[in-house]
Amino acid sequence: MTNSNTSLWRGQERSTWIRLRTLILLRWVAIIGQFTAITVAQKYYDVQLELALCYFVIGISVMGNLTAILLFPENKRLSEFENFLMVLFDLLQLSILLYLTGGLNNPFALLLLGPVTISANVMSTRSTLIIGSVAVILTTLLAQFHLPLRTNLGLVLDIPDILLFGNWAAIIIAIVFIGAYSHRISSEVQSMSEALSATHMALAREQKLTDLGGVVAAAAHELGTPLATIKLASSELIEELDDRPELMEDAALIREQADRCRDILRDMGRAGKDDLHLRQAPLSTVIHEAAEPHINRGKVVHFDEGPVADGDVQQPSILRKPEIIHGLRNLIQNAVDFAQTTVWVEAEWTSDRISVSIMDDGRGYPSHIIGRIGDPFMRRRRADRSSRPEYEGMGLGLFIAKTLLERSGAELSFANGADPYQTLTDQPDRRGAIVNVVWPRKLIDAQTGDTPVPSGANQPFQI
Secondary structure, three states: HHHHHHHHOOOOOHHOOEHHHHHHHHHHHHHHHHHHHHHHHHOOOOOOHHHHHHHHHHHHHHHHHHHHHHHHHOOOOOOOOHHHHHHHHHHHHOOOOOOOOOHHOOOHHHHHHHHHHHHHHHHHHHHHHHHHHHHEEEEEEEEHOOOEEEEEEOOOOOOHHHHHHHHHHHHHHHHHHHHHHHHHHHHHHHHHHHHHHHHHHHHHHHHHHHHHHHHHHHHHHHHHHHHHHHHHHHHHHHHHHHHHHHHHHHHHHHHHHHHHHHHHHHHHHHHHHHHHHHOOOHHHHHHHHHHHHHHHOOOOOEEEEEEEOOOOOOOOOOEHHHHHHHHHHHHHHHHHHHHOOOEEEEEOOOEEEEEEEEOOOOOOHHHHHHHHHOOOOOOOOOOOOOOOOOOOOOOHHHHHHHHHHHOOEEEEEEOOOOOOOOOOOOOOOOOEEEEEEEEEEHHHHHOOOOOOOOOOOOOOOOO
């Protein structure tokens, strides 16, 4: 999964997901709120405002909305720069309106958080920092420079300096905190969504390969009869065409090609019969199947299986779920990628659990991220570019493995063999990363599990 199409998503800015109509609708709500607040303050509270200027500023927003509606289609999606300009315009318009209506003495100054929150949720870090910085500067200016609020009697409505300072500090802190919090949460949600999509893609690919193998196996089984008929007819023709050697050669060629078709279908259908009809296999078989693509990559992979405690001597037969195979494959790939020379894959079982441990002799996981292993788009272990120049991973391997294996009912734990505070292994050469995968036996044991397993299997065709 190192070459997953998720790279396309990583390069796509979140702001391109927002439609222009969405921001236009939000701006209409702001316009109605601004007009209502100014009208109510003037008529019901006798606050003297520069109505002409206030309505002019609101009218600029109205003209901007009408222009956007007329010039752009309803399904227009904004680019990063266009979204930035829209939010910056709203921030400046609101700041000018606050300048005309008392600055930070106006309780609606809190609305300066709106554009900052929008940018934090849908824009890049750079755009969010610019919008946040502009909001901080404008808030500071509004604390000192603004038109005063006056009543009909000429009384200036100013709050005490200490409260004005408190309003300024509260707005600045809210801009920084809410902006950073919203941006962080939005980024985490986006990363998790993309990583889960990549996980579904990996599982879907594994399932499609399984289904394709089943189709091939079924085709091989169904074609067995006509190929047998062709071979039988060609053999009879050979016997009857002893006196006509040129025709006998053609009949022999037909029989030879029928044999070739049989061999091709057998080779193509072998994996298909395994996937379609043998839904269960011994534990060691599943582990070897998962490790097969990484056996001959220049590292030695040791396998060891055996019971512990009250486990049966005979190893369990488990369900061949795509989640298990693909998850273990990703873990083994990660171990092979970072190992110096050797990887150990050990399987153990008892009467109530099955566990698989994957260890290597590499550098192990950095201690400061042990608790975060499995997060999407995070490099788990420092890659040595000289030893792994081909590595172009996105940090999804362990996340996909962890998600798929947990989906099958497993619990995963990560540690380092060289950690002096743990005694996970007494083998000094196994100083690298250790991954332990444990299933409740009833969840994957094909004999005692709750999932029904088909008992029948197609017989290989004969020619």
